[in-house]
Amino acid sequence: MQSDYSYMTRALKLAAQGAGQTSPNPMVGCVIVKDDIILGEGLHERVGGAHAEVNAYRSCGVADTEGATVYVTLEPCTHTGRTPPCVDLLLERRPGRVVIAMEDPNTRVNGIGIARLRDAGIRTDVGICETAARRLNEIYIKHVRSGIPWVTAKCAMTLDGKIATRSGHSKWITGEKAREYTHRLRHSHDVILVGSRTIMVDNPRLTTRLPEGKGRHPIKVILDAGDYLSADRRVFAKDRESPTWIATTAGNRYDFADEIIVLPPGSGGVDLRALLAALAERGIQSVLIEGGGATLASAFSSDIVDKVCFFCAPKIIGGREAITPVEGVGCERMEEAILLDNLHSLQVGKDILMEALVKKRTAHEMESN
Secondary structure: OOOHHHHHHHHHHHHHOOOOOOOOOOOOEEEEEEOOEEEEEEEOOOOOOOOHHHHHHHHOOOOOOOOOEEEEOOOOOOOOOOOOOHHHHHHHHOOOEEEEOOOOOOOOOOOHHHHHHHHOOOEEEEOOOHHHHHHHOHHHHHHHHHOOOEEEEEEEEEOOOOOEOOOOOOOOOOOHHHHHHHHHHHHOOOEEEEEHHHHHHHOOOOOOOOOOOOOOOOEEEEEEOOOOOOOOOHHHOOOOOOOEEEEEOOOOOOOOOOEEEEOOEEOOEEOHHHHHHHHHHOOOOEEEEOOOHHHHHHHHHOOOOOEEEEEEEOOOOOOOOOEOOOOOOOOOOHHHOOOEEEEEEEEEOOEEEEEEEEOOOOHHHHHHO
16 A cells, blocks of 8 residues: 555656746646545646646546545645636545645645635645655745745856866866756746856857757846847847847847846846846746856855756866856855755766755845855
Protein backbone atom coordinates (compact mmCIF):
# COMPACT_ATOMS: atom_id res chain seq x y z
CA MET A 1 0.00 0.00 0.00
CA GLN A 2 1.46 3.32 -1.04
CA SER A 3 1.69 6.21 1.39
CA ASP A 4 0.37 9.77 1.27
CA TYR A 5 3.95 10.82 0.61
CA SER A 6 4.20 8.61 -2.49
CA TYR A 7 0.98 9.89 -4.04
CA MET A 8 1.79 13.52 -3.24
CA THR A 9 5.26 13.11 -4.70
CA ARG A 10 3.60 11.87 -7.87
CA ALA A 11 1.30 14.91 -7.86
CA LEU A 12 4.30 17.24 -7.45
CA LYS A 13 6.07 15.64 -10.41
CA LEU A 14 2.94 16.16 -12.49
CA ALA A 15 2.75 19.79 -11.39
CA ALA A 16 6.37 20.40 -12.42
CA GLN A 17 5.49 19.49 -16.00
CA GLY A 18 3.67 22.83 -16.20
CA ALA A 19 6.88 24.82 -15.67
CA GLY A 20 7.06 27.80 -17.98
CA GLN A 21 3.43 27.48 -19.10
CA THR A 22 1.27 28.53 -16.14
CA SER A 23 2.58 31.99 -15.13
CA PRO A 24 1.10 33.97 -13.45
CA ASN A 25 -0.75 30.94 -12.07
CA PRO A 26 0.96 28.36 -9.85
CA MET A 27 1.98 24.89 -10.98
CA VAL A 28 -0.48 22.34 -9.59
CA GLY A 29 -0.78 18.55 -9.84
CA CYS A 30 -3.57 16.25 -8.71
CA VAL A 31 -3.87 12.47 -8.22
CA ILE A 32 -7.15 10.67 -7.42
CA VAL A 33 -6.83 7.34 -5.58
CA LYS A 34 -9.35 4.73 -4.42
CA ASP A 35 -8.52 1.41 -2.77
CA ASP A 36 -4.84 2.08 -3.51
CA ILE A 37 -5.55 2.35 -7.25
CA ILE A 38 -4.92 5.56 -9.17
CA LEU A 39 -8.18 6.39 -10.94
CA GLY A 40 -6.95 9.56 -12.59
CA GLU A 41 -4.40 12.34 -12.49
CA GLY A 42 -3.80 15.71 -14.06
CA LEU A 43 -1.99 19.01 -13.92
CA HIS A 44 -2.58 22.65 -14.71
CA GLU A 45 -0.96 22.60 -18.15
CA ARG A 46 -1.13 26.24 -19.18
CA VAL A 47 -2.52 29.59 -18.08
CA GLY A 48 -6.19 29.85 -19.03
CA GLY A 49 -6.51 26.08 -19.29
CA ALA A 50 -8.33 23.66 -17.00
CA HIS A 51 -6.98 23.33 -13.47
CA ALA A 52 -5.30 20.18 -12.18
CA GLU A 53 -8.37 18.90 -10.31
CA VAL A 54 -10.55 19.22 -13.42
CA ASN A 55 -8.04 17.38 -15.60
CA ALA A 56 -7.61 14.67 -12.98
CA TYR A 57 -11.34 13.99 -12.76
CA ARG A 58 -11.64 14.03 -16.55
CA SER A 59 -8.96 11.36 -16.76
CA CYS A 60 -10.97 9.11 -14.43
CA GLY A 61 -13.49 8.48 -17.20
CA VAL A 62 -16.46 6.45 -15.94
CA ALA A 63 -14.71 5.23 -12.78
CA ASP A 64 -16.61 5.62 -9.50
CA THR A 65 -14.73 8.42 -7.74
CA GLU A 66 -17.08 8.94 -4.79
CA GLY A 67 -15.22 8.35 -1.54
CA ALA A 68 -11.80 8.51 -3.24
CA THR A 69 -8.78 10.33 -1.83
CA VAL A 70 -7.71 13.40 -3.78
CA TYR A 71 -4.07 14.48 -3.56
CA VAL A 72 -3.48 18.05 -4.73
CA THR A 73 -0.31 20.12 -4.40
CA LEU A 74 -2.05 23.44 -3.65
CA GLU A 75 -5.26 24.39 -1.86
CA PRO A 76 -8.19 24.20 -4.32
CA CYS A 77 -9.25 27.62 -5.58
CA THR A 78 -12.51 29.19 -4.42
CA HIS A 79 -12.91 32.09 -6.83
CA THR A 80 -14.01 32.33 -10.44
CA GLY A 81 -11.32 33.57 -12.80
CA ARG A 82 -10.64 32.12 -16.22
CA THR A 83 -12.09 28.85 -14.87
CA PRO A 84 -14.71 27.92 -12.21
CA PRO A 85 -13.70 27.25 -8.57
CA CYS A 86 -12.10 23.83 -8.08
CA VAL A 87 -13.51 23.51 -4.56
CA ASP A 88 -17.02 23.40 -6.09
CA LEU A 89 -15.96 20.45 -8.23
CA LEU A 90 -14.69 18.59 -5.18
CA LEU A 91 -17.88 19.25 -3.24
CA GLU A 92 -19.86 17.90 -6.19
CA ARG A 93 -17.74 14.74 -6.57
CA ARG A 94 -17.73 13.97 -2.81
CA PRO A 95 -14.26 12.54 -2.17
CA GLY A 96 -13.81 10.75 1.13
CA ARG A 97 -10.62 12.65 1.83
CA VAL A 98 -8.59 15.50 0.37
CA VAL A 99 -4.84 15.74 1.00
CA ILE A 100 -3.28 19.16 0.28
CA ALA A 101 0.44 19.90 0.22
CA MET A 102 0.14 23.60 1.14
CA GLU A 103 -2.31 26.44 1.62
CA ASP A 104 -2.60 28.94 -1.20
CA PRO A 105 -0.95 32.23 -0.10
CA ASN A 106 -3.33 34.15 -2.37
CA THR A 107 -5.67 36.05 -0.03
CA ARG A 108 -8.63 35.22 -2.28
CA VAL A 109 -8.13 31.55 -1.45
CA ASN A 110 -5.95 31.25 1.66
CA GLY A 111 -7.66 28.84 4.04
CA ILE A 112 -11.07 29.35 2.46
CA GLY A 113 -10.96 26.27 0.25
CA ILE A 114 -9.83 24.09 3.15
CA ALA A 115 -12.57 25.48 5.40
CA ARG A 116 -15.27 24.81 2.80
CA LEU A 117 -14.18 21.20 2.40
CA ARG A 118 -14.11 20.62 6.15
CA ASP A 119 -17.45 22.37 6.64
CA ALA A 120 -18.91 19.92 4.12
CA GLY A 121 -17.70 17.00 6.24
CA ILE A 122 -14.81 16.02 3.95
CA ARG A 123 -11.68 15.00 5.84
CA THR A 124 -8.98 17.42 4.72
CA ASP A 125 -5.31 17.03 5.65
CA VAL A 126 -2.77 19.76 4.93
CA GLY A 127 1.04 19.77 4.92
CA ILE A 128 2.09 16.55 3.18
CA CYS A 129 5.32 17.35 1.23
CA GLU A 130 4.82 21.04 2.04
CA THR A 131 8.51 21.95 1.75
CA ALA A 132 8.72 20.48 -1.75
CA ALA A 133 5.47 22.18 -2.74
CA ARG A 134 6.74 25.56 -1.57
CA ARG A 135 9.98 25.13 -3.45
CA LEU A 136 8.09 24.19 -6.62
CA ASN A 137 6.04 27.39 -6.48
CA GLU A 138 8.58 29.75 -4.89
CA ILE A 139 8.10 32.23 -7.74
CA TYR A 140 4.31 32.29 -7.34
CA ILE A 141 4.49 32.53 -3.53
CA LYS A 142 6.75 35.60 -3.55
CA HIS A 143 4.74 37.33 -6.25
CA VAL A 144 1.34 36.97 -4.56
CA ARG A 145 2.76 38.07 -1.21
CA SER A 146 4.83 41.04 -2.35
CA GLY A 147 3.82 41.86 -5.92
CA ILE A 148 7.54 41.95 -6.80
CA PRO A 149 9.11 39.50 -9.27
CA TRP A 150 11.23 36.60 -8.08
CA VAL A 151 14.89 36.96 -9.09
CA THR A 152 17.23 34.06 -9.85
CA ALA A 153 20.92 34.76 -10.46
CA LYS A 154 22.66 32.23 -12.69
CA CYS A 155 26.29 31.90 -13.68
CA ALA A 156 28.79 29.31 -14.90
CA MET A 157 32.30 29.36 -13.46
CA THR A 158 35.42 27.26 -13.20
CA LEU A 159 36.61 25.56 -10.03
CA ASP A 160 38.76 28.60 -9.25
CA GLY A 161 35.80 30.97 -9.64
CA LYS A 162 36.31 32.44 -13.12
CA ILE A 163 33.62 33.07 -15.75
CA ALA A 164 36.03 33.89 -18.58
CA THR A 165 39.73 34.06 -19.38
CA ARG A 166 41.67 37.31 -19.16
CA SER A 167 40.86 37.91 -22.85
CA GLY A 168 37.14 37.47 -22.19
CA HIS A 169 36.81 34.05 -23.85
CA SER A 170 34.13 31.89 -22.17
CA LYS A 171 32.84 29.28 -24.66
CA TRP A 172 32.29 26.86 -23.18
CA ILE A 173 32.92 26.73 -19.44
CA THR A 174 30.27 24.11 -18.71
CA GLY A 175 29.18 21.04 -20.64
CA GLU A 176 26.12 20.32 -22.73
CA LYS A 177 23.98 19.03 -19.83
CA ALA A 178 24.55 22.19 -17.80
CA ARG A 179 23.68 24.34 -20.80
CA GLU A 180 20.48 22.33 -21.26
CA TYR A 181 19.63 23.01 -17.60
CA THR A 182 20.14 26.72 -18.26
CA HIS A 183 17.61 26.57 -21.08
CA ARG A 184 15.13 24.98 -18.66
CA LEU A 185 15.74 27.89 -16.29
CA ARG A 186 14.97 30.28 -19.14
CA HIS A 187 11.82 28.31 -19.95
CA SER A 188 10.54 28.74 -16.38
CA HIS A 189 11.17 32.50 -16.08
CA ASP A 190 9.30 35.44 -17.62
CA VAL A 191 12.36 37.63 -18.24
CA ILE A 192 16.08 37.19 -18.93
CA LEU A 193 18.10 40.13 -17.59
CA VAL A 194 21.59 40.89 -18.90
CA GLY A 195 23.93 43.84 -19.12
CA SER A 196 24.84 45.69 -22.30
CA ARG A 197 28.41 44.39 -22.14
CA THR A 198 27.17 40.81 -22.44
CA ILE A 199 25.14 41.77 -25.51
CA MET A 200 27.99 43.63 -27.21
CA VAL A 201 30.77 41.14 -26.41
CA ASP A 202 28.99 37.76 -26.60
CA ASN A 203 26.17 38.72 -28.99
CA PRO A 204 23.75 36.03 -27.70
CA ARG A 205 20.20 35.44 -28.97
CA LEU A 206 19.00 34.54 -25.43
CA THR A 207 16.46 32.04 -26.72
CA THR A 208 15.24 28.80 -25.15
CA ARG A 209 16.18 25.52 -26.80
CA LEU A 210 14.90 22.32 -25.20
CA PRO A 211 15.43 18.76 -26.48
CA GLU A 212 11.68 18.33 -26.84
CA GLY A 213 11.55 21.52 -28.89
CA LYS A 214 8.86 23.42 -26.99
CA GLY A 215 10.77 26.00 -25.03
CA ARG A 216 9.23 29.30 -24.03
CA HIS A 217 11.29 32.34 -25.03
CA PRO A 218 11.31 34.88 -22.18
CA ILE A 219 11.28 38.61 -22.73
CA LYS A 220 14.85 39.94 -22.88
CA VAL A 221 15.66 42.98 -20.73
CA ILE A 222 19.01 44.67 -21.27
CA LEU A 223 20.56 47.08 -18.79
CA ASP A 224 22.21 50.05 -20.47
CA ALA A 225 23.01 53.37 -18.86
CA GLY A 226 25.61 54.56 -21.34
CA ASP A 227 24.32 54.39 -24.92
CA TYR A 228 26.46 51.29 -25.36
CA LEU A 229 24.10 49.16 -27.45
CA SER A 230 23.91 48.91 -31.22
CA ALA A 231 21.16 47.64 -33.51
CA ASP A 232 23.31 44.95 -35.14
CA ARG A 233 23.18 42.63 -32.10
CA ARG A 234 21.22 39.38 -32.50
CA VAL A 235 18.71 40.19 -29.74
CA PHE A 236 17.48 43.04 -31.96
CA ALA A 237 17.11 40.92 -35.11
CA LYS A 238 13.81 41.48 -36.91
CA ASP A 239 13.00 37.76 -36.63
CA ARG A 240 13.64 37.65 -32.87
CA GLU A 241 11.61 35.05 -31.02
CA SER A 242 10.48 37.29 -28.15
CA PRO A 243 10.42 41.03 -27.35
CA THR A 244 13.60 42.84 -26.36
CA TRP A 245 13.31 45.66 -23.83
CA ILE A 246 16.01 48.11 -22.80
CA ALA A 247 16.18 49.45 -19.24
CA THR A 248 18.05 52.73 -19.33
CA THR A 249 18.44 56.11 -17.69
CA ALA A 250 16.61 59.21 -18.93
CA GLY A 251 19.35 60.40 -21.28
CA ASN A 252 19.34 57.35 -23.55
CA ARG A 253 17.13 56.71 -26.57
CA TYR A 254 16.89 53.68 -28.82
CA ASP A 255 14.62 52.98 -31.78
CA PHE A 256 15.46 49.28 -32.26
CA ALA A 257 13.94 47.79 -29.08
CA ASP A 258 10.34 46.72 -28.48
CA GLU A 259 10.10 48.86 -25.35
CA ILE A 260 12.27 51.36 -23.50
CA ILE A 261 11.99 51.46 -19.71
CA VAL A 262 13.39 54.75 -18.42
CA LEU A 263 14.60 54.49 -14.82
CA PRO A 264 16.63 56.54 -12.34
CA PRO A 265 20.34 55.75 -12.05
CA GLY A 266 21.45 53.27 -9.41
CA SER A 267 24.32 51.08 -8.31
CA GLY A 268 26.42 50.35 -11.38
CA GLY A 269 24.02 52.10 -13.75
CA VAL A 270 20.27 51.48 -13.61
CA ASP A 271 18.26 51.37 -10.36
CA LEU A 272 17.42 47.66 -10.20
CA ARG A 273 14.78 47.99 -7.49
CA ALA A 274 12.96 50.51 -9.67
CA LEU A 275 13.32 48.09 -12.57
CA LEU A 276 11.63 45.28 -10.61
CA ALA A 277 8.75 47.62 -9.78
CA ALA A 278 8.44 48.55 -13.46
CA LEU A 279 8.47 44.89 -14.49
CA ALA A 280 5.80 44.09 -11.89
CA GLU A 281 3.58 46.77 -13.43
CA ARG A 282 3.98 44.94 -16.74
CA GLY A 283 2.84 41.62 -15.28
CA ILE A 284 6.28 40.07 -14.91
CA GLN A 285 6.49 37.44 -12.16
CA SER A 286 10.07 36.16 -12.46
CA VAL A 287 13.49 37.31 -13.67
CA LEU A 288 16.55 35.23 -14.54
CA ILE A 289 19.79 37.21 -14.38
CA GLU A 290 22.33 35.89 -16.88
CA GLY A 291 24.46 38.99 -17.00
CA GLY A 292 28.19 39.14 -16.38
CA GLY A 293 30.12 40.13 -13.28
CA ALA A 294 29.05 43.78 -13.30
CA THR A 295 25.35 42.96 -13.58
CA LEU A 296 25.53 40.35 -10.81
CA ALA A 297 27.45 42.80 -8.61
CA SER A 298 24.70 45.40 -9.06
CA ALA A 299 22.00 42.81 -8.34
CA PHE A 300 23.62 41.62 -5.12
CA SER A 301 24.44 45.19 -4.06
CA SER A 302 20.77 46.13 -4.57
CA ASP A 303 19.67 43.04 -2.58
CA ILE A 304 17.19 41.94 -5.24
CA VAL A 305 18.37 38.34 -5.67
CA ASP A 306 16.20 35.58 -4.18
CA LYS A 307 18.05 32.51 -5.43
CA VAL A 308 21.41 31.61 -6.93
CA CYS A 309 22.07 28.86 -9.48
CA PHE A 310 25.83 28.64 -9.89
CA PHE A 311 27.43 25.98 -12.07
CA CYS A 312 30.98 24.93 -11.28
CA ALA A 313 32.99 23.23 -14.03
CA PRO A 314 35.99 20.94 -13.36
CA LYS A 315 38.40 23.41 -14.95
CA ILE A 316 40.95 25.93 -13.70
CA ILE A 317 41.66 29.14 -15.63
CA GLY A 318 43.88 30.95 -13.14
CA GLY A 319 45.20 34.48 -13.38
CA ARG A 320 44.44 37.65 -11.47
CA GLU A 321 42.98 39.31 -14.57
CA ALA A 322 40.52 36.51 -15.41
CA ILE A 323 36.91 37.61 -14.94
CA THR A 324 35.04 36.72 -11.74
CA PRO A 325 31.28 36.05 -11.40
CA VAL A 326 30.60 39.03 -9.12
CA GLU A 327 32.65 42.14 -9.82
CA GLY A 328 32.38 45.51 -8.09
CA VAL A 329 34.24 46.51 -4.94
CA GLY A 330 33.20 43.46 -2.94
CA CYS A 331 33.25 43.05 0.83
CA GLU A 332 35.86 44.51 3.13
CA ARG A 333 35.08 42.15 6.01
CA MET A 334 33.66 38.62 6.13
CA GLU A 335 30.72 39.83 8.23
CA GLU A 336 29.57 41.75 5.15
CA ALA A 337 29.44 38.65 2.94
CA ILE A 338 26.07 37.72 1.44
CA LEU A 339 24.73 34.66 3.25
CA LEU A 340 22.95 31.74 1.61
CA ASP A 341 20.38 29.31 3.00
CA ASN A 342 19.10 25.89 1.92
CA LEU A 343 22.16 25.13 -0.15
CA HIS A 344 22.05 21.94 -2.16
CA SER A 345 24.18 20.60 -4.98
CA LEU A 346 23.52 18.40 -7.97
CA GLN A 347 25.84 16.87 -10.54
CA VAL A 348 24.75 17.89 -14.03
CA GLY A 349 26.88 16.03 -16.54
CA LYS A 350 30.48 16.71 -15.53
CA ASP A 351 29.57 19.96 -13.78
CA ILE A 352 28.20 20.71 -10.31
CA LEU A 353 25.13 22.91 -9.85
CA MET A 354 24.86 24.73 -6.53
CA GLU A 355 21.47 26.25 -5.71
CA ALA A 356 20.65 28.30 -2.62
CA LEU A 357 18.32 30.98 -1.34
CA VAL A 358 19.79 34.39 -0.58
CA LYS A 359 19.39 35.57 2.98
CA LYS A 360 17.90 39.06 2.80
CA ARG A 361 19.75 41.86 4.57
CA THR A 362 18.23 44.34 6.99
CA ALA A 363 18.01 48.05 6.20
CA HIS A 364 20.91 48.67 8.60
CA GLU A 365 23.07 46.08 6.83
CA MET A 366 22.23 47.64 3.46
CA GLU A 367 23.25 51.11 4.70
CA SER A 368 26.51 49.82 6.20
CA ASN A 369 27.49 48.47 2.78
